[in-house]
Amino acid sequence: MAELLTDDQVTASLANLPAWRAEDTALVRTVELGSFSQAIQVVCRVAEIAENDNHHPDIDIRWRTLTFRCTTHSTGGITALDVSLAEEIDGVLDVLR
Numbered sequence: 001m002a003e004l005l006t007d008d009q010v011t012a013s014l015a016n017l018p019a020w021r022a023e024d025t026a027l028v029r030t031v032e033l034g035s036f037s038q039a040i041q042v043v044c045r046v047a048e049i050a051e052n053d054n055h056h057p058d059i060d061i062r063w064r065t066l067t068f069r070c071t072t073h074s075t076g077g078i079t080a081l082d083v084s085l086a087e088e089i090d091g092v093l094d095v096l097r
């Protein structure tokens with residue numbers, strides 16, 4: 001089982017994830033896409049990655065604004081799996097920039 005990260009480890013991880021913030025037990029990023037269709041394309045790509053990783057973000061979809069919450073449900077907090085998933089989500093979004 002993935003180990004919970006300490007507050008210092010979370011802070012250090014966020015140095016490489018400038019678009020993310022730590023909220024309680026999750027890493028959170030909100031992003032506005034160009035259209036609803038583009039937002040759904042991003043969700044589909046992230047879903048493929050999450051399935052491959054067997055580690056899934058919580059995703060809030062509001063028109064073209066997506067909010068990703070990465071937390072490890074089995075441990076109830078932030079683990080290295082969440083940091084890796086956040087980096088992969090950034091990779092999907094960077095392609096659109």
Ligand SMILES: C[C@H](O)[C@H](O)[C@H]1CNC2=NC(N)=NC(=O)C2=N1
Nearest residue numbers: 054055056057071072073074075
């Ligand atoms: C059985 C399966 O491996 C587990 O339920 C996985 C699935 N995806 C997951 N995703 C997240 N974010 N946290 C988990 O603890 C988790 N566990």
